[in-house]
Amino acid sequence: MPDLGLDEIGPWSEVKLDIVREYAQAYSQILSAQKSPSLHHVYIDAFAGAGVHLSRSTKESVPGSPLNALNVSPPFAEYHFIDISQARVGSLQQVAQQRPNVFVHEGDCNRVLLEKVFPKVQFKDYRRGLCLLDPYGLHLDWQVLYTAGQLKSVEIFLNFPIMDMNMNVLKHDPESVPSEQAERMTRFWGDESWKSAAYSTSGNLFGYEEKTDNQTVTKAFGERLLGVAGFKHVSKPLAMRNSRDAVVYYLFFASPKPVALQIVKDIFKKHEKRL
Numbered sequence: 001m002p003d004l005g006l007d008e009i010g011p012w013s014e015v016k017l018d019i020v021r022e023y024a025q026a027y028s029q030i031l032s033a034q035k036s037p038s039l040h041h042v043y044i045d046a047f048a049g050a051g052v053h054l055s056r057s058t059k060e061s062v063p064g065s066p067l068n069a070l071n072v073s074p075p076f077a078e079y080h081f082i083d084i085s086q087a088r089v090g091s092l093q094q095v096a097q098q099r100p101n102v103f104v105h106e107g108d109c110n111r112v113l114l115e116k117v118f119p120k121v122q123f124k125d126y127r128r129g130l131c132l133l134d135p136y137g138l139h140l141d142w143q144v145l146y147t148a149g150q151l152k153s154v155e156i157f158l159n160f161p162i163m164d165m166n167m168n169v170l171k172h173d174p175e176s177v178p179s180e181q182a183e184r185m186t187r188f189w190g191d192e193s194w195k196s197a198a199y200s201t202s203g204n205l206f207g208y209e210e211k212t213d214n215q216t217v218t219k220a221f222g223e224r225l226l227g228v229a230g231f232k233h234v235s236k237p238l239a240m241r242n243s244r245d246a247v248v249y250y251l252f253f254a255s256p257k258p259v260a261l262q263i264v265k266d267i268f269k270k271h272e273k274r275l
Contacts, residue, residue: 006049006050006052006054007053008053008055009053009054009056010057010242010243010248011243012242012275013240014055014062015240015271015274015275016251017062017063017064018271019157019238019251019264019267019268019271020132020157021065021068021069022267023130023157023263023267024043024068024072024076025072025073026263027041027155027260028041028072028073028074028075028076029074032074038126039126039127039128040078040126040128041077041078041127041129042076042078042079042080042120042121042127042128042130043069043072043076043079043129043130044080044130044131045069045079045080045081045082045132045134046082046113046133046135047082047109047133047134047135048064048081048082048083048088048092049066049083049088050064050087050088050095051063051064051066051081051088051091051094051095052064052067052091052095065132066079066081066092066096067095070096070099070102076101076130078102078103078120079096079099079101079102081096081102081103081105082104082106082107082109082113082117083105083109084106084107084108085106086106089104089105089106105117109140109144110141110144113131113144114144118147118148118154121151121154122151122153123152123153128154129151129153129154129155130154130156130157131154131157132156132157133145134157134158134159135159136161137161138161138164138168138169138184138187138188140188141187141188142187142188142189142190142191143190145190145225145229146190146228146229148231148254149225149228149229149230149231149254150230153256155254155255155256155260156231156252156254156255157251157252157253158251158252158253158254159249159250160218160249160251160252161249162214162218162248162250163246163247163249165185168181168184169181169182169185169198170211170217171211172211174195174198174211189221189224190224190228193220194217194220197212197216197217197220197221198211198212198216199212200212200216214239214247214250218237221252222234222236222237222252225254231255231256232255232257233254233255233256233257233258233260233261234252234254235252235253235254235264235265235268237251237252238250238275239275253268
């Protein structure tokens with residue numbers, strides 16, 4: 001199994017896969033039905049993995065987001081799967097089964113999205129995209145999120161990797177944060193305003209900085225998706241918790257369309273009791 005690059009995933013990841021699958025189904029139905037004008041809708045998976053996973057609890061194979069997307073009916077007009085691992089790309093190519101509308105890219109998704117994929121999802125060309133941004137940690141550049149928001153044609157699901165942030169960046173003492181970790185956070189956040197979101201002097205009498213909580217950090221990031229990236233509608237993030245009830249990451253959804261947000265809210269509500 002390891003040579004295929006399969007990931008072992010926890011129950012929270014299975015919930016995420018179900019959420020994305022259900023929305024992708026609704027999205028494809030709505031866009032396929034639009035005829036005046038007809039829209040060319042694209043599915044994009046930036047950290048696609050091998051296409052299948054192993055369940056941590058059952059040890060059985062679990063369809064990954066690429067396979068789920070390929071099974072959506074009516075189908076998307078076009079698919080783009082990206083991974084940095086050669087082994088996973090090889091597995092994705094098998095999953096794609098040489099379909100002419102499926103494009104598998106090997107490389108850093110930050111570059112591939114900006115240079116190869118997003119230019120093919122222009123609003124003026126009657127193209128629309130659903131993009132899953134599911135990094136393992138702080139491996140995504142803000143420029144990707146900003147570009148997606150500015151396009152006005154792309155909706156995103158985003159894994160906001162709060163556990164990586166808390167373990168490596170958001171220390172209780174901000175002076176103890178290694179510079180390379182702070183730089184990772186700045187690339188993800190887009191600037192150094194994460195520091196004012198993560199630390200506050202308002203909770204004490206002596207003026208020293210204290211770490212804020214997860215909710216404060218995620219709220220600030222949601223405001224950046226709206227006010228800086230330019231998405232018109234951003235969900236309240238869904239906390240994805242592990243078996244110890246610790247939040248592994250938050251799942252954001254952002255879209256230019258209000259109806260899209262309402263559909264996702266309903267899907268989130270349906271699945272949050274599983275977390």
